[in-house]
Amino acid sequence: MADLEIREVRKKYDEVTVIEGLNLRVEDGELVVILGRPGAGKTTTLKVVAGIEPVTEGQVFIGREDVTLVPPEERDVAMVFETYALYPHLTIFDNITFSFRAPARSERVGEEEIKKRTREITDMLEISHLLDRKPRELSGGQRQRVSLARALVRKPRLVLMDEPIAHLDARLRHGLRPDLRNLLKERGLTALYATTDYLEAFGMADRVVILSEGEVLQIGTREEIFGRPASHKVGELIGIPAMNVIQNAKPVVREGQMYLNANGFQLKIREEQRRIIEKKALSDVKIGIYPSEIDIIGTGDKRKATVTGELYVYEPLGAKGSLSVKIGNEILKVQTAPRMRKGTIGEKIRLHIDPKTIHVFDSQNGTNILES
Amino acid sequence: MLRKGLRISAIVLVLLWTCFPIYWMVLMSFKTPTDVTHYPPKFIFKPTLSNWENVLLGRKWTGTHYETVQMEVLRYFKNSLIIAIGATALALILGMPAAYSLARYKFFRKEDFAFTLLSFKFAPALLVVFGLYAIYQSLKLYDTYIGLILIHQLILLPFVVWMMRSYFAAVPIEVEQAARVDGFSWWGVFSRVTLPLVKPAIAATSVVAFIYSWNEFLFGYVLAGDASRPVTPSLLGFISYERVLWGQMAAAATLAMVPSVLLSLFIQRYVVAGLSFGAVRG
Numbered sequence: 001m002a003d004l005e006i007r008e009v010r011k012k013y014d015e016v017t018v019i020e021g022l023n024l025r026v027e028d029g030e031l032v033v034i035l036g037r038p039g040a041g042k043t044t045t046l047k048v049v050a051g052i053e054p055v056t057e058g059q060v061f062i063g064r065e066d067v068t069l070v071p072p073e074e075r076d077v078a079m080v081f082e083t084y085a086l087y088p089h090l091t092i093f094d095n096i097t098f099s100f101r102a103p104a105r106s107e108r109v110g111e112e113e114i115k116k117r118t119r120e121i122t123d124m125l126e127i128s129h130l131l132d133r134k135p136r137e138l139s140g141g142q143r144q145r146v147s148l149a150r151a152l153v154r155k156p157r158l159v160l161m162d163e164p165i166a167h168l169d170a171r172l173r174h175g176l177r178p179d180l181r182n183l184l185k186e187r188g189l190t191a192l193y194a195t196t197d198y199l200e201a202f203g204m205a206d207r208v209v210i211l212s213e214g215e216v217l218q219i220g221t222r223e224e225i226f227g228r229p230a231s232h233k234v235g236e237l238i239g240i241p242a243m244n245v246i247q248n249a250k251p252v253v254r255e256g257q258m259y260l261n262a263n264g265f266q267l268k269i270r271e272e273q274r275r276i277i278e279k280k281a282l283s284d285v286k287i288g289i290y291p292s293e294i295d296i297i298g299t300g301d302k303r304k305a306t307v308t309g310e311l312y313v314y315e316p317l318g319a320k321g322s323l324s325v326k327i328g329n330e331i332l333k334v335q336t337a338p339r340m341r342k343g344t345i346g347e348k349i350r351l352h353i354d355p356k357t358i359h360v361f362d363s364q365n366g367t368n369i370l371e372s
Numbered sequence: 373m374l375r376k377g378l379r380i381s382a383i384v385l386v387l388l389w390t391c392f393p394i395y396w397m398v399l400m401s402f403k404t405p406t407d408v409t410h411y412p413p414k415f416i417f418k419p420t421l422s423n424w425e426n427v428l429l430g431r432k433w434t435g436t437h438y439e440t441v442q443m444e445v446l447r448y449f450k451n452s453l454i455i456a457i458g459a460t461a462l463a464l465i466l467g468m469p470a471a472y473s474l475a476r477y478k479f480f481r482k483e484d485f486a487f488t489l490l491s492f493k494f495a496p497a498l499l500v501v502f503g504l505y506a507i508y509q510s511l512k513l514y515d516t517y518i519g520l521i522l523i524h525q526l527i528l529l530p531f532v533v534w535m536m537r538s539y540f541a542a543v544p545i546e547v548e549q550a551a552r553v554d555g556f557s558w559w560g561v562f563s564r565v566t567l568p569l570v571k572p573a574i575a576a577t578s579v580v581a582f583i584y585s586w587n588e589f590l591f592g593y594v595l596a597g598d599a600s601r602p603v604t605p606s607l608l609g610f611i612s613y614e615r616v617l618w619g620q621m622a623a624a625a626t627l628a629m630v631p632s633v634l635l636s637l638f639i640q641r642y643v644v645a646g647l648s649f650g651a652v653r654g
Contacts, residue, residue, distance in 0.1 A: 052549045072552040073560075079553045085546035089568045101564075102555030150554070 002063030002157040002190060003028040004049065009058030011044055018044045020214040026192055031184055034194045035201040035237060036211035042194035043082060046160040049192060050079050062157055073102065078151035080164040084143045086135040093118065093131040096149045121149045124179060141168045152183065159184065159191040166195065177203055198238045210234050230368055232361040235288045241322045241333040246287040251277050260287055264328030265307055268355045276369045277360070285369070286361040291322065291335040293357035297350040305350035311343045325349050400622035408618040423619035427627060445624045448606035454517050455602055456585040459524030460578050466525070467532035474533065475540035489530045501594050508595050515597035523591045528581045539573035540566070579639045583632045603628045
């Protein structure tokens with residue numbers, strides 16, 4: 001149990017830069033989740049912290065100790081690999097307890113204790129009945145749980161998890177999320193966790209790091225990131241359906257109010273946003289609107305429509321629905337109640353958007369104009 | 373059905389083509405000198421064990437009693453064993469680290485190195501054998517086990533490196549990385565994870581290397597005298613000015629073939645594909 005600090009880390013493979021100037025602190029006992037698309041640099045970040053991949057530049061500290069040049073076996077970290085990376089020639093029990101056989105491991109644990117801990121963790125992961133088998137006899141989901149057990153049976157200074165539950169079936173994935181978080185918290189483990197699933201990230205994390213193309217876009221709690229996404233790329237990564245991003249919006253002033261004009265849209269914006277647009281003399285911005293912040297105006301609703309469009313397609317998404325509304329050339333996704341009545345394509349839809357929920361991004365670099 | 377029939381007849385044809393000389397050789401080892409040279413060739417004849425008695429026991433039936441002759445074939449057989457085992461072991465010891473580095477690490481002109489190693493096999497051995505003869509004479513390596521082991525391992529090395537390289541590359545690198553994170557040093561990972569995983573591959577490679585060395589003829593012929601001569605060139609000893617002892621030569625050749633055949637059967641048990649199945653996803 002220790003804290004982790006990544007300071008100005010860059011990682012290049014030949015000429016390709018995979019991580020660009022990464023700075024991150026994970027406090028002792030904190031669970032930080034890295035959220036990013038495949039190829040964003042999540043796995044590389046974890047491998048750099050584990051010591052498997054050397055850094056090109058920068059430093060890594062675990063428990064205030066500079067471990068940049070320390071080999072992986074002496075860092076006392078545990079890692080769950082996305083590819084499982086089990087030892088094919090060993091039984092599941094030997095796979096899970098392999099680290100206790102390592103001469104370099106400082107943690108001295110008796111055989112009884114090893115069995116007890118293995119029992120605990122395999123019970124939680126529902127793999128206790130598989131201990132005598134070999135990895136090849138297991139299904140993909142079972143193998144992933146073995147690799148999870150192999151990391152969690154230890155008491156390392158730091159746990160690194162690379163999409164540890166991505167390949168489990170939906171029931172287990174949902175069931176395990178809170179269990180996993182509780183387990184990490186109970187043991188006071190410091191953890192760095194990578195995922196592509198925003199629900200998993202925000203459901204588990206103390207803080208979330210949004211990583212895109214090797215760069216950190218934003219670090220913060222759920223509220224901070226949803227409340228003020230640092231860039232339109234952040235908005236596009238979180239939520240299903242993802243944030244609507246409308247390009248080429250032009251600010252215009254009418255009757256003392258600033259509006260943003262984009263093909264077929266006219267949206268009123270807040271005073272603080274207006275001030276910055278005027279200060280920076282921005283003539284072209286992007287508008288970001290979460291699908292959950294758009295209301296459909298039904299019959300008998302007295303609110304005035306912000307925009308009007310026509311129904312394009314409706315997708316049920318389980319606990320909610322997603323309605324695509326065509327406005328000019330733009331498709332706006334709107335989150336709806338789970339079972340919306342069936343509409344007809346081309347049907348007129350009136351939408352209400354609260355100006356308070358609109359995010360404005362600089363077209364040049366994509367950053368939220370309210371940032372800094 | 374027709375396809376299957378064609379396939380089976382093709383297989384039978386190939387089997388006949390490859391197995392007939394062996395069958396003929398075994399048959400010949402049970403023939404008397406008259407039967408051997410009989411034309412047209414005889415398939416049905418009265419078998420004799422005298423060739424085998426001569427080769428194995430060094431006794432020759434003269435008609436009235438056994439005459440003890442030189443029991444040389446078994447000594448050459450032993451020479452071959454020493455040389456083949458020595459050369460295989462040396463080639464593995466030298467070749468495995470090279471194969472591992474070629475599979476795992478990037479280094480300057482790596483592919484050139486690998487190709488150069490392989491290119492040693494392109495040149496015909498005859499090109500170098502007489503130069504080697506001179507060198508071996510002056511280094512006192514002529515007609516020694518060490519000398520033959522050294523030259524045989526040179527033939528085996530490219531083969532061992534290329535074969536083991538692909539097996540090492542087939543071990544997922546993340547399995548090794550996981551073991552490092554689990555607290556094992558490089559050597560710990562190599563000995564406790566990588567080596568057990570490539571064990572079947574090592575067995576297969578050493579068997580094939582052993583057979584290569586066992587069947588080698590030219591270097592054993594030129595660089596060895598009587599003391600360390602392997603069994604393959606020794607078969608020529610049955611040919612002399614006065615006569616060719618076809619029957620005994622066939623018996624000795626059959627004997628010389630036994631280790632290769634047994635080992636080939638043995639490696640069949642290692643299905644090398646799917647070596648590390650279950651290690652990683654996919």
